[in-house]
Amino acid sequence: MHFLLLGASGRTGQHVVSELLSPGHTAVALVRTSSSLAPRPGLTVVTGSPLSKSDIRNAFLATSPLSPSATIITLNTVRKLDSPFAAQISPPRFLADSVGNSWDNLPWLSKVFLGWTNVKYALEDHDLVDKEIRLTNMDWTLVRAVRLRFDDQKLADAKTEVKLLGSKGEGMSFFDSVSVASMASFLVNVAVKGLFIRNAVVMAG
Template sequence: MHFLLLGASGRTGQHVVTELLSKGHTAAALVRTTGSLIPRPGLTIVIGSPLSKSDISSALLAALPLSPSATIITLNTVRKSDSPFAARVSPPRFLADSCANICEVLEHAGFNRVVVMSTAGVGDSWSNLPWLSKVFLSCTNVKYALEDHGLVDKDIRLTKLDWTLGRAVRLRFDDQKPTDTKTDVRTLGSKGDGMSMTDSVSVASVARFLVQVAVEGLFVQSAVVVAG
């Protein structure tokens, strides 16, 4: 299968690329910065912005005659540092506007399948977040990412696409080591029933889940909370 990737140079997106290529799939990735993604066989890299419909269209057509069976979006907002109190760098509505552009281009071109990485706490999963998580998200600059993911959640439901929203709990980035392995995730439904403060999930495991969902056509027009 062939895939269109947005956010492929990010910490989760790079795992998505590796997972796809290791399974024998191909992909075209739209990235904003030259050199942010290592060229590999089966991967077509296009420089551009998800805020530009023409750039998205270029990525969609970059590997002709291959056309994407699905699009996987792992975009996220950016802060000046990893500190939850760091100032936001991404413009307001970066995720929402990017996703709207992607969906419009896909619908116009006749491609229906899109899998989006979201976060626990969005939409109807907010009520099941542990109270300390709610305090953290409400009192730090992470709240801007949550709000933007919330806009994506609302807007994509208005499209005619076969979308899936993967709402990941707290992400672990320690699995960048070669010795670490991916583990199966737990799916907790749209509302995240049973979420706890100790829940986390590795970026590699989330990436494998997103690829599986895209390849197998799982959770169509559904949101699902994902934990390790």
């Protein structure tokens, strides 16, 4: 299959690239800075912004006549530092303009933690994406990780079997998390097999 990737240069996106290319799929990645993603066999890198319709069109046409069968979006809000608590520098609605109902099942401690840190701005943007993508006629799948592991690189790169918590995250706990590698593998599997069409799924490791 051939894919369009948005967010391929990010920490999750780079794992997605590896997951796609290793079994022989191909992809075109739209990135803001050409040096942020090294060219690889099977990968076409196009420079542009996910906020620009013309840039997205250029990415779609970059491998003509081959056109993407699906798009995998791993965009995130841009912060001054890698820390999720760092100040956000991307514009409001960055995620929503580039293109949840699990909040009730979050442990109360998680709600307090997320509501009092800069993470809340990213959550608001993710929520806008959730609401707007449901209004489209596309075949979409929303994959939500309880918490992605970035702090320990060995843990982040380790693939483990994921557990699915439904569309609303029933049974999630404050200590649940999933490695970036497992998340990327799951995203690719969902896209290749066409799983959870027009549904959301919450996952943990």
